[in-house]
Amino acid sequence: xxxxxxxxxxxxxxxxxxxxxxxxxxxxxxxxxxxxxxxxxxxxxxxxxxxxxxxxxxxxxxxxxxxxxxxxxxxxxxxxxxxxxxxxxxxxxxxxxxxxxxxxxxxxxxxxxxxxxxxxxxxxxxxxxxxxxxxxxxxxxxxxxxxxxxxxxxxxxxxxxxxxxxxxxxxxxxxxxxxxxxxxxxxxxxxxxxxxxxxxxxxxxxxxxxxxxxxxxxxxxxxxxxxxxxxxxxxxxxxxxxxxxxxxxxxxxxxxxxxxxxxxxxxxxxxxxxxxxxxxxxxxxxxxxxxxxxxxxxxxxxxxxxxxxxxxxxxxxxxxxxxxxxxxxxxxxxxxxxxxxxxxxxxxxxxxxxxxxxxxxxxxxxxxxxxxxxxxxxxx
Numbered sequence: 001x002x003x004x005x006x007x008x009x010x011x012x013x014x015x016x017x018x019x020x021x022x023x024x025x026x027x028x029x030x031x032x033x034x035x036x037x038x039x040x041x042x043x044x045x046x047x048x049x050x051x052x053x054x055x056x057x058x059x060x061x062x063x064x065x066x067x068x069x070x071x072x073x074x075x076x077x078x079x080x081x082x083x084x085x086x087x088x089x090x091x092x093x094x095x096x097x098x099x100x101x102x103x104x105x106x107x108x109x110x111x112x113x114x115x116x117x118x119x120x121x122x123x124x125x126x127x128x129x130x131x132x133x134x135x136x137x138x139x140x141x142x143x144x145x146x147x148x149x150x151x152x153x154x155x156x157x158x159x160x161x162x163x164x165x166x167x168x169x170x171x172x173x174x175x176x177x178x179x180x181x182x183x184x185x186x187x188x189x190x191x192x193x194x195x196x197x198x199x200x201x202x203x204x205x206x207x208x209x210x211x212x213x214x215x216x217x218x219x220x221x222x223x224x225x226x227x228x229x230x231x232x233x234x235x236x237x238x239x240x241x242x243x244x245x246x247x248x249x250x251x252x253x254x255x256x257x258x259x260x261x262x263x264x265x266x267x268x269x270x271x272x273x274x275x276x277x278x279x280x281x282x283x284x285x286x287x288x289x290x291x292x293x294x295x296x297x298x299x300x301x302x303x304x305x306x307x308x309x310x311x312x313x314x315x316x317x318x319x320x321x322x323x324x325x326x327x328x329x330x331x332x333x334x335x336x337x338x339x340x341x342x343x344x345x346x347x348x349x350x351x352x353x354x355x356x357x358x359x360x361x362x363x364x365x366x367x368x369x370x371x372x373x374x375x376x377x378x379x380x
Contacts, residue, residue: 002037002377004028005082005123007116008091011045012067014268021091022269022300023133023172023194029070030370039073042081042088042119043112044099064269066197077105079112081119087377088123090116092134092154092171113153120157124164129377132157133192134171139181140291162186168376174296174319192373193298195366196306201357204309204350205277213237213258213341214313215279217267218301220245222287227253229283229313229333234258236341237280242267267304276308281340283333284323285315293317298364306360311340311352322359325352 010021031037060068067073074080096112120130138154161167163186169176176182176189213233216226220243227250233239234256243264253259267275276282282305286297296319305312313336314320324331326339343349 002031002035002087003085004037004039004377005042005085005088005119006039006073006091007042007081007088008045009043009093009096010091012064013045013062014064014270015062015266022303023135023192024089024091025064025066025071026195026197026366027192027370027373029066029197030367031374032071034370034374037072039071040080040082040085041073041075043079043096043116044077044107045075066269079107079115081115083119083122083126083128085123085128087129087131088120089131089373089377090120090133090157092132092138092157093136094138095151095153113156116153117156117160120161120167124161124166127166129166129168129379130157130161130164131168131170131373131376134158134169137171137173137179137291137295137297139169140179141289166379170373170376172298173292174298176295179291179295190372190376192369193364194300194303195369196303196360196364198361198365198367201307202273202277202309204353207280207344207346207349209278210280211238211278212240213280213337214283215240215242215276216283217242217264217275217304219243219264220249222289222292224249225288225315226283226285229285229337230259231256232334232337233283233341236337272304273308276304276310279308279310281311281313281337282308284312285317285320285333302360302364306357306364309353309357311349312356313337313340323356325355 006024008021012021028037028039096109098109099107123130132154134154138152139158158169158181162184165186168187168190169185170190170192172193174191176191179189182189213236230239230241231253237258239259241261246261250261282301284301284305286292286299311325312323313333314323315333316331324336326336330336330339
């Protein structure tokens with residue numbers, strides 16, 4: 001059995017809004033089919049009452065489905081950074097938050113981050129692989145205001161261990177090997193995007209059931225560029241955006257009756273299909289950060305739209321061009337929106353979904369990238 005020490009700032013409870021972990025869930029599912037695995041959750045997740053119930057054996061229903069049904073794991077109400085595990089996989093992010101686990105049990109976020117670094121160092125000393133997934137390119141970008149990259153957990157891990165032969169940097173950037181960071185790595189950057197489960201996709205809903213032109217569940221994380229897309233969509237009908245940070249950037253749109261901004265909510269695995277199936281299509285692209293566009297950044301939305309069974313309007317970026325269903329004559333977001341909004345034939349609509357699903361399943365299958373990650377942790 002392969003014992004994986006897994007560290008992530010996100011959590012996999014049904015009520016969690018942070019979905020950093022929703023990448024490794026499917027990878028672990030299919031790694032488990034290559035070789036039986038056990039996942040040890042190294043840092044307690046937010047939600048002490050849920051954790052307590054889970055440890056008592058009565059809280060599985062509070063977990064999202066893929067963790068509940070597909071992945072054997074152990075979780076603890078304290079740090080369990082066990083170096084007897086076979087490898088360590090870290091979902092990169094900023095430093096950990098302070099954790100109040102109840103019963104006067106308090107973990108300082110900075111101390112957690114320091115302990116993660118110490119554990120990684122010990123794993124490498126024991127010649128065990130340490131895999132860092134940098135989903136937001138923290139290594140090259142100082143994101144947000146007043147951020148010091150030297151104090152960022154992901155940057156610290158990379159900077160300290162990049163020359164170790166058992167340290168691996170991965171992430172959802174197609175051209176990650178071109179990054180400045182990759183030039184200093186002992187091992188070449190490994191592209192591991194957010195993946196889809198080819199065994200799990202919903203039926204395509206009828207055009208007559210569509211209540212929205214598009215829906216978008218996500219925060220405005222350097223995505224002011226999406227506001228123009230929302231406005232364009234609103235010319236054809238209702239648009240709903242759930243997430244934080246949109247209203248401050250959209251004050252001049254308050255009189256647009258078709259465009260509605262609502263608070264964020266936990267769009268968990270179980271809710272994805274019901275949320276998006278009411279939408280005619282989904283909007284897909286990346287941030288307005290130059291390096292994200294240059295290095296070919298992919299996001300979790302691809303998995304959600306695939307699962308829900310709706311067409312995808314993609315930004316006019318070279319690395320996304322194979323997903324455009326109308327050829328080079330309709331590469332613009334505006335052109336794609338217009339074409340899909342004017343579809344009235346169900347068969348044609350479904351053909352677009354299946355065309356994109358086939359591409360996504362071929363290029364982003366969890367089965368494919370479970371093999372990649374498995375080979376890394378097995379030292380192949």
